[in-house]
Structures are given as C-alpha cells and as structure tokens.
Amino acid sequence: MTPPGSWSHYASPRHAMRRFLISCHGAGEQSGPQPPFRRRALPTRGLVYISEGCGAYDEYEPRGLRVPVEGPAVIWLTPGVLHGYGSDAGGWSEHWVLFEGEPFAAFETSGLGGRHRPVQKLVRPVEDAHAIFGELREAVAAVGPRAEIASSVATQRLLLAILDAVEPAEGATDGMTIVDRIAGGATRTLSVAARAAGVGLTTRELGEVVRAATGLTVNDFVIEVRIARAQSLLAETALDVGQIAARVGYDDAAYFSRVFRRRTGAAPSVFRRQQARTPID
Structure with a gap:
C-alpha cells in the first residue's frame, strides 16, 4: 500500500x-x-x-x-x-x-x-x-x-x-440508476405504483431494486431522501421550517416536523441550532 x-x-x-x-x-x-x-x-x-x-x-x-x-x-x-x-x-x-x-x-x-x-x-x-x-x-x-x-x-x-x-448500479437506465431516479423524484407526492411506472417497473420490481441497493422499502427510501434534503436546507439556508417542508414534499409543516424528529431524533429547530453555519436571523 x-x-x-x-x-x-x-x-x-x-x-x-x-x-x-x-x-x-x-x-x-x-x-x-x-x-x-x-x-x-x-x-x-x-x-x-x-x-x-x-x-x-x-x-x-x-x-x-x-x-x-x-x-x-x-x-x-x-x-x-x-x-x-x-x-x-x-x-x-x-x-x-x-x-x-x-x-x-x-x-x-x-x-x-x-x-x-x-x-x-x-x-x-x-x-x-x-x-x-x-x-x-x-x-x-x-x-x-x-x-x-x-x-x-x-x-x-x-x-x-x-x-x-462510480460503479454503475444494477438497473441503470439512460445513465442514471433506478435508485437515483427515485431519489430525484422523492419530493413529488406519488404512490409507489406511480413511481414504479415512471421508471418502467412493476411495484414489486421497484421494491426489489430499491431494497437490494439500500436495504429499505420504497416509501422508507423516499422519506430518507426527503429528510436528508431537509437536513441540508436546515444547515445551509435560512428558509423557515414551512418553506423547507414544502421543498422536500410535505404540505403540512407540523407533520413534516414529526417525521423529521422521528427519523433524526431532533426537531428541525434543534437540528438547525446544532448544525447551521449560516447565521439565522
């Protein structure tokens, strides 16, 4: 070495x-x-x-x-x-x-x-x-x-x-993997069936591809992507929680806050205080 x-x-x-x-x-x-x-x-x-x-x-x-x-x-x-x-x-x-x-x-x-x-x-x-x-x-x-x-x-x-x-993942399509395409559309409000149809798979096939790549169900994967984007916005912008919720696919800011806390262990406001580098007015 x-x-x-x-x-x-x-x-x-x-x-x-x-x-x-x-x-x-x-x-x-x-x-x-x-x-x-x-x-x-x-x-x-x-x-x-x-x-x-x-x-x-x-x-x-x-x-x-x-x-x-x-x-x-x-x-x-x-x-x-x-x-x-x-x-x-x-x-x-x-x-x-x-x-x-x-x-x-x-x-x-x-x-x-x-x-x-x-x-x-x-x-x-x-x-x-x-x-x-x-x-x-x-x-x-x-x-x-x-x-x-x-x-x-x-x-x-x-x-x-x-x-x-980067290693092409199984299920690559048009230069972008199935998982990447689902991640790219994670903020859209769609059923699993609609997400599967969007990448040319059945619901079962999509579930198998996502689980093989991430260990998660399609819905859990979508939530993980949304929460990851919300974490970045909280840490890197001064957008309020309602604006961030809307950007990552949640119409209800209170529901978004509950999901965020359940997934990360901290409320959005607490996460921002701990992680933000941009001064928040």
Whole structure:
C-alpha cells in the first residue's frame, strides 16, 4: 500500500462562499491502520475516499447500518448523522474532505451517493486524486478569498472525478440508476405504483431494486431522501421550517416536523441550532 503522506488542514470559509458555492472546510490524507471514529456527527458534509484497503462504515440511530468498505470506494457523510468508520487490521489509504453547499445536489442527482447511499463502490481509482489533494492541501492551508475559491474548485474537481469512477448500479437506465431516479423524484407526492411506472417497473420490481441497493422499502427510501434534503436546507439556508417542508414534499409543516424528529431524533429547530453555519436571523 502506497502511503499518501499524513496531513490535515481545516478552514472556516466566509458566509458568502458557503452561501453560493461548494465550500471546503477541511481536507486531509492518511494511511495504514487508524483508530476508528465512533458515534461522531459532523456539522458539514464529508467524503472519505478510500483508494486502497478494507474496513467498514457504521451508522447508529435511527437506522443501525454496518456497511463493508473495499477500496476504491467513497464514504459519504451527512450532517448530523451519528456514524463511525475505520479500516481493518491491515489499514487503508484514506483521503477526506469536509464541505457544504447547495450545489452538491447537482452531483447527487447525477449519481453520487449521500444520505441514502453512504458507501459507494468505484469501478476504478479516482483519476488525478493525487494532484487534486495536492491542490487542496495548499489551498485549505492558506487564508483569504482566493484560497477559498481555489479549495472550492478543487473540491468540485474531486466530486466530478468521483462521479466518473462510480460503479454503475444494477438497473441503470439512460445513465442514471433506478435508485437515483427515485431519489430525484422523492419530493413529488406519488404512490409507489406511480413511481414504479415512471421508471418502467412493476411495484414489486421497484421494491426489489430499491431494497437490494439500500436495504429499505420504497416509501422508507423516499422519506430518507426527503429528510436528508431537509437536513441540508436546515444547515445551509435560512428558509423557515414551512418553506423547507414544502421543498422536500410535505404540505403540512407540523407533520413534516414529526417525521423529521422521528427519523433524526431532533426537531428541525434543534437540528438547525446544532448544525447551521449560516447565521439565522
């Protein structure tokens, strides 16, 4: 295993950067056996690119998942989700970035993982990863608007390179997997039968595809996607709870708040206080 060198840098991008672009809040690399993270929740999104080695990702309440990781692969970390991850005894090569920003939704729609797919297998190593992380190392360590823009550009280059290396999932159609298409339409108020018809499957076939990819029923998957988007909006915007509820597919803000609390363990207002980086008036 070729070590990438061990380093880490953190940043606090200004509010304008966090509002309009994908902003980078930290990056680093390390290799070999590492003490695992356990029961950690982040205030931002994160990605952990495992170029070599094996280990596992754990997600605690509310879902209780344990997903094996074999490089090359990416672990996607969602704000506020209690998680852990680590290599097996043989260690791994780990490259990570902390980031936030609404533009990430475009990458999710194009096929990157997220709340609904926390571990994503890649068909090949990420192209130019060494050069991109070299840029991130320099940019995140610097201070000022130019450095913040440079780290944003490097983060987006990394996301695009990961997208190019994503393993096509079973049931891929027109360059987008069935699961991605269901995720893309999750905020629409549709029955399971209507969602199945929209991707050319029977209700039973759709249920089998979604369960195989995520371990969830179609309805539970739709709720997970909605709640993940709501978490991002709470953390990254000043929209009120009613506006966020409407954006993620709920006409009734009170019902949305009950679902959100049941799924995350916190009311939307509490989640925002814990995770928001944009000042809320």
